[in-house]
Amino acid sequence: MAEVHERDVVTGTTTTGHEWDGIKELNTPLPKWWINMFYLTILWSIGYWIVYPAWPLVSSYTTGLFGYSSRAELAQEMADLKAKRGAQAAGLEKASLEEIQKSPELSRIALAQGKAAFGDNCVPCHGVGGAGTKGYPTLADDEWLWGGSLADIQQTIQHGIRWTPDDKTRIGDMMAFGKQGLLKKDEVDTVVEYVRSLAKLDVDPKANLAKGKELFETNCASCHGDAGKGNRDMGAPNLTDSVWLYGSDRPAMYNTVYNGRQGAMPAWAGRLDPVTIKSLTLYVHSLGGGK
Amino acid sequence: MSNAPHPVEEETYIEGPLYASAKRIYPQRVQGPFRQIKWAILAVCLIIYYFLPFVRWDRGPNLPNQAVLLDLEKRRFYFFFIEIWPQEVYYFTGLLIIAAIVLFLMNSIGGRIWCGYLCPQTVWTDLFMAVERHIEGDRRDRIKLDAGPWTTNKIAKKTIKHFLWIMIAWWTGGAWVLYFSDAPTLVHDLLLFRAPMTAYLWIGILTFTTYMLAGHMREQVCLYMCPWPRIQAALTDEDALNVTYRYDRGEPRMSVKDARKAEASGQPAGDCVECLQCVHVCPTGVDIREGLQMGCIQCGLCIDACDNVMAKLDRPKGLIGYDTDEAVKLRIKGGTPVYHILRARTYIYLAIIGLVGGAMIYQLATRQMSGVAAIHDRSPLFVTLADGSIRNAYTLRLINKRPEARDFAVTVEGLLDAQVEIVGVPKTADWRPVVEVGPDQTREVRLLVSAPKASLTGKSVPITIRASDLFAGEKVQVQDNFFGP
Numbered sequence: 001m002a003e004v005h006e007r008d009v010v011t012g013t014t015t016t017g018h019e020w021d022g023i024k025e026l027n028t029p030l031p032k033w034w035i036n037m038f039y040l041t042i043l044w045s046i047g048y049w050i051v052y053p054a055w056p057l058v059s060s061y062t063t064g065l066f067g068y069s070s071r072a073e074l075a076q077e078m079a080d081l082k083a084k085r086g087a088q089a090a091g092l093e094k095a096s097l098e099e100i101q102k103s104p105e106l107s108r109i110a111l112a113q114g115k116a117a118f119g120d121n122c123v124p125c126h127g128v129g130g131a132g133t134k135g136y137p138t139l140a141d142d143e144w145l146w147g148g149s150l151a152d153i154q155q156t157i158q159h160g161i162r163w164t165p166d167d168k169t170r171i172g173d174m175m176a177f178g179k180q181g182l183l184k185k186d187e188v189d190t191v192v193e194y195v196r197s198l199a200k201l202d203v204d205p206k207a208n209l210a211k212g213k214e215l216f217e218t219n220c221a222s223c224h225g226d227a228g229k230g231n232r233d234m235g236a237p238n239l240t241d242s243v244w245l246y247g248s249d250r251p252a253m254y255n256t257v258y259n260g261r262q263g264a265m266p267a268w269a270g271r272l273d274p275v276t277i278k279s280l281t282l283y284v285h286s287l288g289g290g291k
Numbered sequence: 292m293s294n295a296p297h298p299v300e301e302e303t304y305i306e307g308p309l310y311a312s313a314k315r316i317y318p319q320r321v322q323g324p325f326r327q328i329k330w331a332i333l334a335v336c337l338i339i340y341y342f343l344p345f346v347r348w349d350r351g352p353n354l355p356n357q358a359v360l361l362d363l364e365k366r367r368f369y370f371f372f373i374e375i376w377p378q379e380v381y382y383f384t385g386l387l388i389i390a391a392i393v394l395f396l397m398n399s400i401g402g403r404i405w406c407g408y409l410c411p412q413t414v415w416t417d418l419f420m421a422v423e424r425h426i427e428g429d430r431r432d433r434i435k436l437d438a439g440p441w442t443t444n445k446i447a448k449k450t451i452k453h454f455l456w457i458m459i460a461w462w463t464g465g466a467w468v469l470y471f472s473d474a475p476t477l478v479h480d481l482l483l484f485r486a487p488m489t490a491y492l493w494i495g496i497l498t499f500t501t502y503m504l505a506g507h508m509r510e511q512v513c514l515y516m517c518p519w520p521r522i523q524a525a526l527t528d529e530d531a532l533n534v535t536y537r538y539d540r541g542e543p544r545m546s547v548k549d550a551r552k553a554e555a556s557g558q559p560a561g562d563c564v565e566c567l568q569c570v571h572v573c574p575t576g577v578d579i580r581e582g583l584q585m586g587c588i589q590c591g592l593c594i595d596a597c598d599n600v601m602a603k604l605d606r607p608k609g610l611i612g613y614d615t616d617e618a619v620k621l622r623i624k625g626g627t628p629v630y631h632i633l634r635a636r637t638y639i640y641l642a643i644i645g646l647v648g649g650a651m652i653y654q655l656a657t658r659q660m661s662g663v664a665a666i667h668d669r670s671p672l673f674v675t676l677a678d679g680s681i682r683n684a685y686t687l688r689l690i691n692k693r694p695e696a697r698d699f700a701v702t703v704e705g706l707l708d709a710q711v712e713i714v715g716v717p718k719t720a721d722w723r724p725v726v727e728v729g730p731d732q733t734r735e736v737r738l739l740v741s742a743p744k745a746s747l748t749g750k751s752v753p754i755t756i757r758a759s760d761l762f763a764g765e766k767v768q769v770q771d772n773f774f775g776p
Contacts, residue, residue, distance in 0.1 A: 027309070029308055029309055029310050029311035030309070030310050030311075030515070031310065031311065031312070031313040031511060031515060032310045032311065032312050032313070033313065033511065034310070034515065035310050101715050102715070104729075104734065107715065108735075127670060127671070128669070128670040129668050129669070129670040129671055129684075130671070131670045131671035131674075132671070138671065138674055140668075140671050140674045140682075140684060141674040141675065141676055141677070141682065142676045142677055142682075143676070143677045238677065241677035241678065241679070242675050242676065242677060242678065242679035243675060243676070243677050285714075286714050286715075286737050287684070287737075288674065288682075288684075288739070289712060289714045289737075289739055
């Protein structure tokens, strides 16, 4: 059969014979370098097979000329990061807490590391940002049971609270006055009403506050003070303010006096390195500004 | 094969190959006003490109003194008296809009001015062609040289040409990296082989691309790689001046001798003598006499070539010139063409350029040299303090764009009896915390705002956090909320 070339009238070019809805494709040849570029990319991909890991084998794979692996690259990056952090940690190790706080550069590093360490270790109890919850103190407010200075916070983190394996741990005991028979149930009620009057909470008008005062001075004042202002050496909270670790409703207060409270915090000295504890101290201090 | 008769359309076959070798183009030397304009633009563009990084601009002790610098590491862009921070990159949007509209404007007035005179591909190709002409001679010599055997002379010429091309390409890549670092220092480091690897890599890449694109690819870039010719084709209209062969004057083509004969016998005679000078000087190898076409970058060199021939023949110049197709058609009909260089389109483009440019200048002139941003703590939203008041905490970022350290006093408005504290910074006599922010830096601090419960009019109170420069008096502010129970 003879070849029949269809020619486009306007351009005089032959068509490829392809037609869509009456529109015919002209055969305008592409330059050869174009198709050669395509062949070049195929050659390039063969180069890839040789240089990089490419083909899966039965129990392994072709590793390529330089043994590249993205996992090794990650490991290298992590090692570099660790080295970099090590250099920064050296700066934090030498400086005192106050010096770190005064230096914008050091405190930036300390706060960033402290925030990360806080998220890993402290958030389960104290909440994100030190929000706290019932029984776990809020770290973003201005009430500090054991003191809110940098040194106090560092001491607390290092040795914990009522953490008996650590002999430097902070010890303070809210006894179970009811359970141990020191106070009768109605006496507990009376003391609770008296404490409520100290904190300017609503008080049962029938309550015998004079009796409550007497009971308070006998049983509670040794730790909480005559005026109920608390004592940080023993972790005895201020009973006249608005911050209530276990709540300020009557059942919670009754429960506290009757059964006592022995909330504990682990010592972190052996578990976290000193630089991390320093960073944590500064971070916790920054949450509420310490005291 | 079936014996059944086929309709003809179904039996079409492709004639010729699907891929063809690119036609080799040997542009001829030409002289004239358009060539002069192109040389001048080439010189100005290349001098700016190669030497701008070395221009110094004093910005004070804490900032680089390079007039144009893209500091990627510190994320600052310096352009003479302007310093751009990353959050101000939207200025580039304005520049891009202006650039696009300027291209449209050029197109609506004089066709592909960009392609013919300003495009880097055109400028560098022109430079490479000039080198080539200098070493290998003009069009005829080059055709002969390429067709001839590989003699010592040919090898020497080719070697010198490619060496010079690579040198220019290398300098082009070298100049590029100077925009990203202090130029004199980098040049010194590059020479001593202690510059960062990235610098050598980019010089290598740009040396390769310049050498390939300007030396070997040339018009192939315009014909196959660049989208702009297609876009330009869509942008042109019947009123835009384009490089045009005035076929009303040129046709029918004939030699000078034939023209005399034709005139004597009263036959029509065109001015085009078919000397092909317009085709020979064309850097993309098109024939302008075929009319406006994609391959024509409208550099005007054919105008120079044709004018030179017309001058020799004592015929008026301008057989090829900037004109419109409409005008040519009108002259054939015996009319006098009217040109609309300034028309609604050009006015609209000018208005947009003015508007965007004005807005940018206004923004730049009135922009704050400091800034403040606040993020409210997500947890806890608020805390109750021992005295029963409520406290909210914010992460505050203060921005100082000036080259000297500044003190900012932070205040909060919209909350009665609010107390403001920033951890670790001193306070003024009137109890405003003062944050020092270093030169050309930002500083993040923790802002604690507390207020008596009675000050809270709702669960959330809108507040304004304001930072005031203690000495210059500049004030910046940000809106946020104060939450309570």
